[in-house]
Amino acid sequence: MSGRISRLVNKVVVGTIVMYLLAPTLVVVLYSVYPSAYMSFPPHSITLKWYRHALAQNELFLNPLGTSLLLGLTSAAIAMVIGTLAALGLIRAPLRHRSIWQGAFLAPILIPTLIVGFGLMLVFLRLHLLGTWWGLVAGHVTIIVAYVTQSVSASLAGLDPSVEEAAKTLGSGPVRAFFRVTLPQIAPGIAAGAVFAFIMSFDELALTLLLATPQTTTLPVAIYSYVQFDSGPTVAAIATILLVITLGLLLLLQRVGGLRRRTH
Amino acid sequence: MRLFRVSMPGPSDSTVRLLPNSDHSESAASVQETRTGPALEITDLTKRYDQSVAVDSFSLKAGRGELVALLGPSGCGKTTTLRMIAGLVEPTSGHIILEGRPVDRVPIHRRNIGMVFQQYALFPFLSVFDNVAYGLRERRVRKDELRGRVLKMLELVGLSGLEQRRTAQLSGGQQQRVALARALVINPALLLLDEPLSNLDTKLRERVRGEIRDLQRRLNITTVFVTHDQDEALSIAHTIVVMRGGRIEQIGSPLEIYQRPASTFVADFIGACNLVPARVAAVEDGVAKCQLVSGALATVPGDNLRPGDGVTLAIRPEKLRLGPRGEGGASEGVSGVVRSASYLGARTSYEIDVASVILRCDVQSESTPLRIGKAVSITWEQGAWQAFQ
C-alpha cells in the first residue's frame, strides 16, 4: 500500500518539477495570444493580432532577426572550420599534457560572455573597431567555437582507428584516407556542433549588448531593450517566433543524432 | 555446407605439410619460392619503446603461398610484428623484403598488402560493394573490370546478393567475409590477418577457419596470420612461429611444434603437457636414464646430459597409458592413485597422484570411468619423454 502511495507522490513531485521547467516558455507562448497586455489568468479570449503587429515591426523584429540569422550563420560557419581543426589537433596531434590543452580550448564555454564582451569592447574602443560587423562576428566565434570543438572531439574519440588503417593498407595515402574515410564518419559530429553553435550565437545577449550598435542589433538585444519599456504581448509574440526557430533547429540537431551523443 | 564456392582456378590442391623438415626456417616442398628468393623475408625486425622491447630480432622466410601463423600469449609481440610488416608501426631496426623488393621505406598505401583487422574495420558509411571496391578504386581500375572483380570475389566468399547492404546490417561472420573479400580483391602480394576469428562464436570459428584455409590454398597467397588460439594455428598453418616476450621461441611445422617442442614454454603452450622435474641417473650408449618421482625411470636421448644433471621432463597426456606394466609395448612406468576424472566425451582425462606429483593422462573413454582413489599403473613407451635443461 505504501509503495503505491509513494509512487504516486513521486509522480506528482516529478510532474510539478517538469511544470516548473516548462512554465516560463509556455507562459510566453500563452501570453503571445492574450487579448490585451493585462495579465489576467485565465484570458477571456485569444488573438493573433500581436503576431501581425510583430511581423510589421521592422526595427524591433525583422531587421534584428535578419541580423541574428546572418550573424549566426557566419559565426557558426567560421566556428565549424576552426573548431573541427582544433578537435583534430586535440585528439590526433602528438601533444604533451593533452588534457591541459583540452581544458584550455574548452574553457570558454564556462566563462561568462559578459566579461568576454566587456574586454572586447575595451579592445575595440582602442582600435576604433567598436560597432563593426566583423568585430561582432569575432566575438561570437570566440564564444561558440568550443561547442564545435567539443562535439567533433567526442566524435573523433569514438572512432575505430583500424578503419583508417584499413583504408591505408588498401592504397589511400594519409590525406586521401582522411577525406574519404575519417571525414564521412565525423560529419554528424561536425554538423551537430555547428547547429549547436548557431543556436548559442542566435540566443546570445550579454556580449552582443556590449558590442552592438543600432545598425548591428540582434534579436535578443532588441527584445531586451524593448522589454524595459513595454512588456506587452508583442514581445511575447516575437519571443515565440524566436522559440519556433530554435525548436526547428533542435529537430535538425536530433536528426543528425548529435544531441543523443551529448546526453551521455 | 560449404560457404566458399570453388570458382577460381588455382594450383592443384596443396595439402598441409606434415613431414618434418630439419631446417626450420625454410618452408616445405609444395610451397614454392619466387625466382628471386622467398616471397617474404624478414631479418632481425626489432621494435623498441622507451622502457621495453616489444619485438626482438624477429627473422622469418616464407615462400609463395605459405601460411605462417604467429602464435603466442597476449603481449608476446605477434601483433606488433604484423603491424610492422603492414607498415602501421615503424620498426626500430631490421628489414622486410616483400617479393624481392625492400619495403622498409615504402609507405603503407604502396606496399600492396591486404590486411584483415580483428574488428574487421569495415567502412560504416559504404555498402558491401563499395567496401570491397575501395582498394580497386584507389588503383584506378576501370569501372567494368572493377565491377566484375568485386562480384566475383563476393561470390568466392559466399556473399553474392548482398552487395547493396549496409555493413551494420550484416552478422559478424558476414562482416568478416567482407573484410576478407576487400583485402583479397586487390591481388595483394601478402595477406595479413590479425586474429580474424576471435570475435566469432566457437562453432562459426571452426567452420570459417577451415574456409580461410581452403581459400588461402586455392589462391596460393602468402599469408601471415596472428592468433593466440593454438588449435587455429595447428589446423591451418604451414609454419608456426611461437613467440614469447617479443622473441621467437620456435619456428616449425605444426607437427614439429607439437611433437618436438624446443622448450618447456612451447611444450606447455601448445596442447597440454606434463612437466616433471627429474635428475639424470646414468648415461650410456647415448641414452640417459632419468629418475622421476618414487623411483621411476624414464629414458631420453642422452646428448649433452651427464649423471647428476637436473632436467625437466615433458610428455603429452595422450602418450601416457593406464594399465599394468609390460602390456602393449609400454616398458616403463610408475604407480599412482586416481585423483580426478573428467569425462570429455571421446576421451577421459585423469589426474593421477604419483607421490604428490600430478600426472595428467588422456585415454579413450570406457563405459565407466575409473573411481577416484583407485590405485593404477601409468606406463609409457621408452623414449616418449622429452628432456629440457
Next chain:
Amino acid sequence: MASVSIARPRRLLLMWPLWPQALLLFAFFVVPVLFIGFASLHDKTGVLTARNYLSFVMDPYNRAVIARTLLIGISTTALTLVLGYPLARAIVRGPRAARWFLSAAVLFPLLTSSIIRSFGWLVLLANNGLLNDALHSVGLPKVHLIFNSIGVTVALAQVLLPFMVLSLANALTNIDPAIEDAATTLGSPPLRRFFKVTLPMLVPGILAGSLLVFAIAISAFVTPALIGGPRAEVMATMIYTDATQVGNIGAASAASLILLAMTLMVVTLYYRVIFSESHDSSARPV
C-alpha cells in the same frame, strides 16, 4: 599514440590544426582579459592605482552586491539540488516511456534563449502578473517575487536545473540499484536508506553539479537583469551598468576580474571533481 620524443619545432608544426583556434582565443579572449586587467589598475586620468580594487571591497554598495551574488549562487544551487534529484532519479530509474520525455523536458530549456525564459518569468512573477492574478482570484495574498533575490533565484534555478540533473543522472547511472535493494532487505526504510546508502555514493555527482551551477549562477547576466532589475543588482549587472551607463571603466574592470577569478576557481574545482572520480568521458560540461 606511442610516446615518441619529437623535436620541439617539428612538434609545433605537427600541431598546426590547433593554431587557428589558439590564435582566435588568444586574440579575442586572452588579450581582452589583459585589457580589462590593465584598465582595472588605472583610474580615469590614466594613473596607475589600486583604487578600483580597494573601493570594490570597501564600498558598502559593492559589498551588498557581492553578498547578493553569492547568496543567489548558493540558494540557486540548493534549489536545483532539491528539485534536481527526483527528476534525475526518474530519468535514470523510471519507466522507459517516461524517460525520453523527461530527458527532452530537461534539455529543452537549455536550448531556448535565456531572454525567452526570463521574459516568461517576468510575466509570471510580476506584481500584476499571471501568478499573482491567479492567487488573487482565489483570495490568496499576492507574492512579491519580482525585482528581488527570491525571484532571481526561482528563475535562475529553472534555467540551471538541467545542468544539475545531468550531473546527478550521470552519477546515478553508476550506482547499482542492487546496492539499494540490499539495504532495503537489510531493514532500511526508504528515507534512511537514502541518507545512509544513496547519498554517500552520490557525493561526487552532487559536488560536480553544485560547482557547475554555482559557477554559472554567480556570473549570470540576463536573468538577474530582467528579473532582478536595478534594485537587485548582481556582479554581472553591476559590471554592465558601470561599463555602459556610469562609464566607470576602472570599477567595471576590477569587478570583472574578480568575477572571472571566482568563476575560474569554481570551474577548476569542478574539473578536479570530474576527473578525480574516474568519470567516463561523457561527464563533461556542456
